[in-house]
Structures are given as structure tokens and as C-alpha cells.
Amino acid sequence: MTYGSKRVVTGAHYGLRDWLAQRITGALFALFTLIVLAQVVFTSGPLGYEGWAGIFAPQWMKALTFAVFIAIAYHIWIGMRDIWMDYIKPVGIRLALHVFTIVWLVACLGWAVQVLWRL
Amino acid sequence: MTELSKKRPEFRNINAFKDLTTYRLPLAGWVSILHRASGGLMFVLLPLIVWLFDTSVSSEISHEVFQSAFTAGLGIFPGWFIKLVVLAIIWAYLHHLIAGLRHLYMDMFHAVTKEFGRSSAVFTLALSIGLTLILGAKLFGLY
Numbered sequence: 174m175t176y177g178s179k180r181v182v183t184g185a186h187y188g189l190r191d192w193l194a195q196r197i198t199g200a201l202f203a204l205f206t207l208i209v210l211a212q213v214v215f216t217s218g219p220l221g222y223e224g225w226a227g228i229f230a231p232q233w234m235k236a237l238t239f240a241v242f243i244a245i246a247y248h249i250w251i252g253m254r255d256i257w258m259d260y261i262k263p264v265g266i267r268l269a270l271h272v273f274t275i276v277w278l279v280a281c282l283g284w285a286v287q288v289l290w291r292l
Numbered sequence: 293m294t295e296l297s298k299k300r301p302e303f304r305n306i307n308a309f310k311d312l313t314t315y316r317l318p319l320a321g322w323v324s325i326l327h328r329a330s331g332g333l334m335f336v337l338l339p340l341i342v343w344l345f346d347t348s349v350s351s352e353i354s355h356e357v358f359q360s361a362f363t364a365g366l367g368i369f370p371g372w373f374i375k376l377v378v379l380a381i382i383w384a385y386l387h388h389l390i391a392g393l394r395h396l397y398m399d400m401f402h403a404v405t406k407e408f409g410r411s412s413a414v415f416t417l418a419l420s421i422g423l424t425l426i427l428g429a430k431l432f433g434l435y
Binding site: 196199200203206222225226229249252253256274277278281284285288291292 | 328331332334335338339342345346348349350351352355389392393395396399
């Protein structure tokens with residue numbers, strides 16, 4: 174039995190899933206901020222272009238940043254969808270805003286990923 | 293007269309123009325609505341954020357474009373305006389991050405008392421505004 178009090182996080186559409194996803198993706202971004210910040214702080218002398226770009230140069234950092242970008246895009250999607258669902262009641266307008274949000278996010282994500290992987 | 297029988301104003305279906313100006317939120321309420329507002333602001337400014345990442349990291353030449361945006365400006369926008377918008381992003385990020393960590397803390401330790409709600413809200417607002425002022429002073433070259 175996987176419903177009622179025995180429901181599981183990996184199950185579909187309990188309402189808990191997005192709540193948990195929002196926290197995990199948020200925690201991931203907080204951790205990512207810490208990793209970037211630590212490298213900025215522990216750079217000796219002025220950061221400059223070399224130091225800043227150097228943070229994103231290693232392959233592991235590219236892979237991590239890529240994963241975090243996707244995580245935060247999903248985080249923004251859940252957050253914006255909640256805002257639209259709270260304030261926008263007509264279904265047609267809400268749907269249009271959902272579509273706009275997805276296009277906006279995927280476009281920005283594609284741009285950010287391109288910047289990252291051509292470094 | 294007891295606390296409960298006192299007549300308090302009741303708000304149903306809050307009107308953005310008539311009621312919002314007099315509606316008094318507790319500090320935890322301010323943290324909550326600002327969490328939403330800061331997230332929405334960063335969503336709207338997302339292309340600028342990616343642009344800042346792009347120009348700052350792509351090449352030495354683009355890095356100069358990045359830096360000159362803060363001094364010479366960008367397109368029709370003067371440098372001080374770019375600084376102001378970036379400061380708004382800095383505030384939005386700090387508030388969203390700290391208020392988000394507050395959420396995580398409350399979830400993990402079941403910290404749901406009224407007192408904790410208030411004291412952690414004071415902490416969130418003080419830290420996010422304080423750090424914004426410190427970084428803002430740096431951004432505008434005050435030190």
C-alpha cells in the first residue's frame with residue numbers, strides 16, 4: 174500500500190513531491206553558493222577575470238554547475254506556478270502565463286548552459 | 293473586556309488599493325511576502341542575471357564589457373542605474389536565501405512556535421538588509 178499514511182515521496186502527485194523538490198533544489202543552490210563563495214574568498218589577491226573564470230574551469234565544477242542550473246530552473250518553475258495559481262484565476266490567462274514561464278526559463282537555461290560549456 | 297471580545301477589523305478578499313495600505317502584517321508575514329516578491333523579481337530579471345554571468349566569465353574582452361556596464365552604463369541605462377538594479381538582485385538573493393534557510397530550519401526542527409516565527413523573522417530581515425547595505429556601499433564605492 175503506497176497511499177494514505179503510507180504514501181511515499183517517490184510516488185506521483187501527493188502534493189508532497191513539489192514541496193520536497195522545492196526544498197532540495199533550494200538547499201542545492203545554497204550549497205552551490207557556498208562553494209562558489211569559498212573559492213572567491215580564498216583567492217589570493219584581486220579576483221579579476223582569470224580568477225573568476227577559473228572557478229568554472231574544472232570539469233567537475235562545470236558538471237556541478239550544470240546540474241545546479243537545471244535544479245534551480247525547476248525551483249523557479251514551482252515557485253512561479255504557485256504565484257500564478259494564487260493570483261490568476263481565469264484558466265486561459267493562467268495557462269498562457271504558465272507557457273510564458275516555461276519558455277522564459279528554458280530560454281534562460283539554454284543560454285546559461287551554453288555560456289558554461291563553451292568555457 | 294477580554295482580548296477575544298475586542299472588536300478587530302476583519303479583512304476578506306483584500307483589495308490591493310483600499311486594504312493593503314492599512315493592512316498590518318506581523319514581521320513573519322513580511323518575511324513571507326518578501327520571499328515571494330524577491331523570487332518573482334529574480335524571475336523577471338533572469339535574462340540580466342544570465343547576461344552578467346555570460347559577460348563576466350566568457351572572455352577578457354567580455355569581462356571589460358561587464359565592468360563598464362557599472363561605470364559607463366549599458367545601452368540607454370546609466371551606470372548608477374545598473375548598480376541599483378544589481379543591488380536589487382543582491383537584496384532579493386540574500387532575502388530569498390536566508391528566508392529559505394529559515395524554512396528548512398523550521399521544517400527540520402519543527403520550529404513552529406509564534407515566538408520562533410517572530411525572532412527568526414527579525415534575524416532574517418536584519419541580516420538580509422544589513423548585508424545588502426554593506427555590499428551596496430561596496431558596489432557604489434563608499435569604501
